[in-house]
Amino acid sequence: xxxxxxxxxxxxxxxxxxxxxxxxxxxxxxxxxxxxxxxxxxxxxxxxxxxxxxxxxxxxxxxxxxxxxxxxxxxxxxxxxxxxxxxxxxxxxxxxxxxxxxxxxxxxxxxxxxxxxxxxxxxxxxxxxxxxxxxxxxxxxxxxxxxxxxxxxxxxxxxxxxxxxxxxxxxxxxxxxxxxxxxxxxxxxxxxxxxxxxxxxxxxxxxxxxxxxxxxxxxxxxxxxxxxxxxxxxxxxxxxxxxxxxxxxxxxxxxxxxxxxxxxxxxxxxxxxxxxxxxxxxxxxxxxxxxxxxxxxxxxxxxxxxxxxxxxxxxxxxxxxxxxxxxxxxxxxxxxxxxxxxxxxxxxxxxxxxxxxxxxxxxxxxxxxxxxxxxxxxxxxx
Amino acid sequence: xxxxxxxxxxxxxxxxxxxxxxxxxxxxxxxxxxxxxxxxxxxxxxxxxxxxxxxxxxxxxxxxxxxxxxxxxxxxxxxxxxxxxxxxxxxxxxxxxxxxxxxxxxxxxxxxxxxxxxxxxxxxxxxxxxxxxxxxxxxxxxxxxxxxxxxxxxxxxxxxxxxxxxxxxxxxxxxxxxxxxxxxxxxxxxxxxxxxxxxxxxxxxxxxxxxxxxxxxxxxxxxxxxxxxxxxxxxxxxxxxxxxxxxxxxxxxxxxxxxxxxxxxxxxxxxxxxxxxxxxxxxxxxxxxxxxxxxxxxxxxxxxxxxxxxxxxxxxxxxxxxxxxxxxxxxxxxxxxxxxxxxxxxxxxxxxxxxxxxxxxxxxxxxxxxxxxxxxxxxxxxxxxxxxx
Numbered sequence: 001x002x003x004x005x006x007x008x009x010x011x012x013x014x015x016x017x018x019x020x021x022x023x024x025x026x027x028x029x030x031x032x033x034x035x036x037x038x039x040x041x042x043x044x045x046x047x048x049x050x051x052x053x054x055x056x057x058x059x060x061x062x063x064x065x066x067x068x069x070x071x072x073x074x075x076x077x078x079x080x081x082x083x084x085x086x087x088x089x090x091x092x093x094x095x096x097x098x099x100x101x102x103x104x105x106x107x108x109x110x111x112x113x114x115x116x117x118x119x120x121x122x123x124x125x126x127x128x129x130x131x132x133x134x135x136x137x138x139x140x141x142x143x144x145x146x147x148x149x150x151x152x153x154x155x156x157x158x159x160x161x162x163x164x165x166x167x168x169x170x171x172x173x174x175x176x177x178x179x180x181x182x183x184x185x186x187x188x189x190x191x192x193x194x195x196x197x198x199x200x201x202x203x204x205x206x207x208x209x210x211x212x213x214x215x216x217x218x219x220x221x222x223x224x225x226x227x228x229x230x231x232x233x234x235x236x237x238x239x240x241x242x243x244x245x246x247x248x249x250x251x252x253x254x255x256x257x258x259x260x261x262x263x264x265x266x267x268x269x270x271x272x273x274x275x276x277x278x279x280x281x282x283x284x285x286x287x288x289x290x291x292x293x294x295x296x297x298x299x300x301x302x303x304x305x306x307x308x309x310x311x312x313x314x315x316x317x318x319x320x321x322x323x324x325x326x327x328x329x330x331x332x333x334x335x336x337x338x339x340x341x342x343x344x345x346x347x348x349x350x351x352x353x354x355x356x357x358x359x360x361x362x363x364x365x366x367x368x369x370x371x372x373x374x375x376x377x378x379x380x381x382x
Numbered sequence: 383x384x385x386x387x388x389x390x391x392x393x394x395x396x397x398x399x400x401x402x403x404x405x406x407x408x409x410x411x412x413x414x415x416x417x418x419x420x421x422x423x424x425x426x427x428x429x430x431x432x433x434x435x436x437x438x439x440x441x442x443x444x445x446x447x448x449x450x451x452x453x454x455x456x457x458x459x460x461x462x463x464x465x466x467x468x469x470x471x472x473x474x475x476x477x478x479x480x481x482x483x484x485x486x487x488x489x490x491x492x493x494x495x496x497x498x499x500x501x502x503x504x505x506x507x508x509x510x511x512x513x514x515x516x517x518x519x520x521x522x523x524x525x526x527x528x529x530x531x532x533x534x535x536x537x538x539x540x541x542x543x544x545x546x547x548x549x550x551x552x553x554x555x556x557x558x559x560x561x562x563x564x565x566x567x568x569x570x571x572x573x574x575x576x577x578x579x580x581x582x583x584x585x586x587x588x589x590x591x592x593x594x595x596x597x598x599x600x601x602x603x604x605x606x607x608x609x610x611x612x613x614x615x616x617x618x619x620x621x622x623x624x625x626x627x628x629x630x631x632x633x634x635x636x637x638x639x640x641x642x643x644x645x646x647x648x649x650x651x652x653x654x655x656x657x658x659x660x661x662x663x664x665x666x667x668x669x670x671x672x673x674x675x676x677x678x679x680x681x682x683x684x685x686x687x688x689x690x691x692x693x694x695x696x697x698x699x700x701x702x703x704x705x706x707x708x709x710x711x712x713x714x715x716x717x718x719x720x721x722x723x724x725x726x727x728x729x730x731x732x733x734x735x736x737x738x739x740x741x742x743x744x745x746x747x748x749x750x751x752x753x754x755x756x757x758x759x760x761x762x763x764x765x766x767x768x769x770x771x
Contacts, residue, residue, distance in 0.1 A: 266410070274658075
């Protein structure tokens with residue numbers, strides 16, 4: 001039986017190959033879309049017991065500096081550190097030179113971001129010098145920065161230009177995206193603007209993830225009647241809120257994915273129909289030999305599923321290779337997308353669609369083959 | 383001698399199942415291509431409708447967008463007094479300071495987004511006459527009233543006409559809904575500059591930008607040069623058309639790339655499908671082809687005949703795909719304006735060039751996919767063709 005199916009596939013090699021090729025392209029696309037969506041929703045850098053506190057109005061609205069000590073006093077809060085998204089322009093405004101730049105507090109940064117590793121000597125050197133900054137190792141490697149190097153960052157959100165000296169390189173084992181940032185002194189920025197005392201976001205480290213709901217409630221209640229109300233949420237929720245703002249992207253990708261799947265369905269269904277039609281006489285002969293309708297049906301479906309899965313597997317393999325290569329290139333021109341990877345979900349979607357399309361496209365020819373009346377089929381002139 | 387077109391059309395539909403499925407698979411490629419590019423098209427239309435070549439927009443030096451910009455209102459007064467600024471019917475300069483603020487609001491489905499609030503001075507309505515109230519009435523400055531762009535009123539529960547909504551620390555009343563002829567302002571809330579500034583109590587004496595109108599585009603350019611040349615101001619001026627063109631490019635670029643990458647890859651896949659169909663056509667009709675050759679039709683006529691068939695498959699698929707995509711025109715979509723960090727809602731636009739691009743893509747797919755089969759059909763010897771069954 002298996003041999004028969006295999007022979008059938010090879011009977012018209014060109015047709016099988018063409019079908020596999022078109023399936024492959026479609027599956028490559030589907031897996032790319034999935035991998036890309038997974039990248040957007042990736043919160044690997046988020047830690048479950050870290051909270052973000054920001055203005056309830058919007059991120060563009062800063063909070064007062066005085067909120068830090070008050071947040072620190074909430075039960076179960078281990079450490080608090082302020083971060084301001086500086087943005088700015090390094091070298092030029094091409095996307096390849098974009099990375100996160102934060103004004104921060106050297107005294108508390110490492111207490112909250114405990115996964116960042118840097119030597120004590122470097123920590124002290126950074127803290128001691130107003131114009132010093134630290135960079136993640138991945139970023140320092142990219143630009144070839146060495147301790148003592150100076151960089152210039154032109155302000156855009158803030159009307160301040162920065163002249164910074166590298167005093168430390170930190171690592172964040174296992175989370176490459178966390179190493180693509182720099183941190184400098186918030187006092188540098190504050191003084192350049194005549195000390196407005198503003199903080200964009202506070203990051204809080206809690207004792208355990210179980211404390212999240214209670215601390216969120218307390219933090220929001222604490223400032224409910226204050227000048228600036230706040231919103232507190234987990235780091236992951238904070239990151240996903242950006243995706244929520246982008247809006248219909250997920251829906252858009254799903255719609256495209258469905259259109260691609262329908263398109264492959266027609267392609268595979270077409271092949272299966274052609275293959276089945278050619279073999280009408282053969283099916284009749286099999287039935288004459290005593291094969292049951294169900295067996296014939298299973299055979300045709302199995303063949304369709306085999307084509308679907310084979311095309312999908314080739315597509316996934318090509319995708320995995322292409323994505324790895326592409327991520328390396330993207331890292332140079334669009335570092336935000338440098339961590340694109342063939343995720344397990346992408347494999348699942350690719351192979352799943354292959355299986356589904358194979359099954360569905362085999363159904364109709366299989367059903368008509370099983371219902372075929374031997375006399376009609378044998379009488380027909382092929 | 384040429385084989386008549388009628389023969390091709392009839393032949394295609396002798397084995398209609400195969401042909402229809404191939405048409406369907408290519409049509410979906412076209413649908414995706416047009417759909418994604420319609421997003422880019424819609425964004426471009428929305429931003430293009432917002433700019434006027436006579437208008438000059440002034441931002442703080444170094445700021446890339448209005449959201450990042452702020453400067454003292456004293457400078458705004460100096461700008462309004464510049465020679466070259468046109469005067470309105472009331473004799474006042476056509477100049478408006480503008481404050482741009484962001485506020486998180488809930489959409490109808492409960493998800494959240496940043497909404498752009500624009501505080502304006504009365505002259506703005508003379509500078510941007512395309513803004514007109516479609517429901518309710520104009521806001522009165524100093525009374526905590528706002529008007530909302532048409533698209534926002536539909537998407538955000540708090541922004542319906544007659545509702546009250548908190549911006550910053552103050553409650554505002556939505557008294558009107560406006561339309562800016564499909565422009566990007568339809569995704570903004572407008573109110574008095576002072577009212578909104580007070581609500582956010584931040585930098586109470588600054589504007590995000592100043593909008594000036596000159597009497598002609600040439601005058602506007604002269605005004606831009608004057609402001610750019612003044613080193614003391616530390617401001618940058620640009621034509622409003624240019625400002626919105628930058629936003630259009632920045633925001634639609636991703637969709638143009640996505641649409642084209644998808645289209646090319648999917649079209650490759652569909653090419654193989656078309657090849658499959660044409661090979662099936664050729665092998666099913668080897669007898670016919672042999673007969674035609676025996677009748678005296680030349681090899682190139684056979685080649686041409688099959689190419690015409692392949693092109694027809696592509697063309698029909700293109701037209702079907704475009705027809706399927708047409709209902710997308712006018713659908714609203716929303717995305718985040720990556721430059722201003724606020725939501726922009728716009729209508730999809732399946733412009734004629736996008737539709738034509740889709741049909742062309744399908745035609746190419748058919749022709750490229752069909753060529754190998756057509757070529758082999760024309761090359762095979764008559765004796766072989768006639769012997770096959």
